[in-house]
Amino acid sequence: MCGRYSLICIDDLCGRFRLLDPTLGFRSHFNIAPGSTNPVIVAHERAEAVMMQWGLVPHWAKDITATHKPINARAESLEEKPMFRDLLKSKRCLVPASGFFEWKKEAGHKVPFYIHVKDDPIFSFAGLYDIWQNPAGTILQTYTIITTAANELVAPLHDRMPVILRQDDEIRWLSRDVIPAEEINRILAQYPAEGMEAYPHHFNTFQ
Template sequence: MLFCRYRGLCAGRYIGIAARPPVRPAILRNIMSAIPPLKSMCGRYSLTCIDDLGRRFRVFVPEIGLRSRFNVPPGSEMPVILPEGGEGRLSLMRWGLIPAWAKDPAIGRRLINARAETLTEKPSFRSLVRRKRCLVPATGFYEWNISGRGRIPYYIRMKDDCLCAFAGLYDEWQSPAGVLLKTYAIITTEPNDLIRPIHSRMPAILRREDEGRWLQPGPLTAEEIRTMLAPRPAEDLEAYPVSLEVNNPEHDGEHLTRRAAMQVVPRHP
């Protein structure tokens, strides 16, 4: 019975609510294909240390085939932590927010990120920041620096913690065919001194002491939002160049997160 409290889309089926009809794979593929991955300001991250998820976030992790992912692109089905009974609940969601009011699921292509500075102004996020906040577990993220050498990928991670939590927003959208899609966006903030030479934005990485408050239902004050979503100090993170293989979202593997020598991107006429 406990298992059916954890709902999500996994392996082409809907998990958790017996009253809903099963999702036909063909319908699911059609809905998903309407929201292809795209490049954006913070558009790739990693999630490893899967065995530590339950302990780190104090949630039950059901047997839903979670595995380490070293190169997560938009459009991926990934675990997020939702509020439930003052604690948290793990759910699989698709990265690329589709608001409940959306008429076209393709909007998820544009809503993989939400800027911390304008959360209370944008119609897509204004109501969600009051009542649908989530944690996005991660072990690091990628940003690309454009320079004379070309577009060079960097991997950024916490120095002293395998798992961290990006601040996120989520929603549920139902298609005319009755297919329920649960989706999320990662909140971004201004870069710290470490990230600024690499990129103009970074994910909002919550401090551990703020994770519970972020999950609590109900509105936050403007000061709480500003404080929680401020960039983490540069000394908490490390950044280094990695292989150009990470440019291809189909590539995955631990080698993608290893430090690489600075490379020159070939230029084609």
């Protein structure tokens, strides 16, 4: 799964994703938690960063206080879940990140490990988003991060990992075209373990 991630190279966001206004007032965060509001990249007339809340609220939800807000969506079952099926066709997004965390149990306590892509200070997770609106016109934009089976690097820490998009696939994923199932399966595959690095990160509190 992906329950915590970081976005710390915020100044590089514009060049990395060719954005006009990349920050929207967002500051670097080493520990992004579910429920927080963060930059997500979507395609309108062109790619742009939009602030969204992490934890998907479907547009058809009646009571958002009682609605399950998944922070992750399993790549293998996107087509089977009504919450994700239509979003896969028309509301795909990039979730910029610098790394993510998983915890490993050692000597009776959990040690956080920080995992990142070796040669890319900012990369993107594959995401889906939705837009909810109440009768009064209040709009809430939310997103979820797609996960897949862990590669050899992440597997000792967790059996799932976020889908890290290869740069060549980012434009395709962000497009508003319908993507054939076989191509989606290829895009949402594991990122190669040899292109990633993981190390324990000992800190007392999250920033």
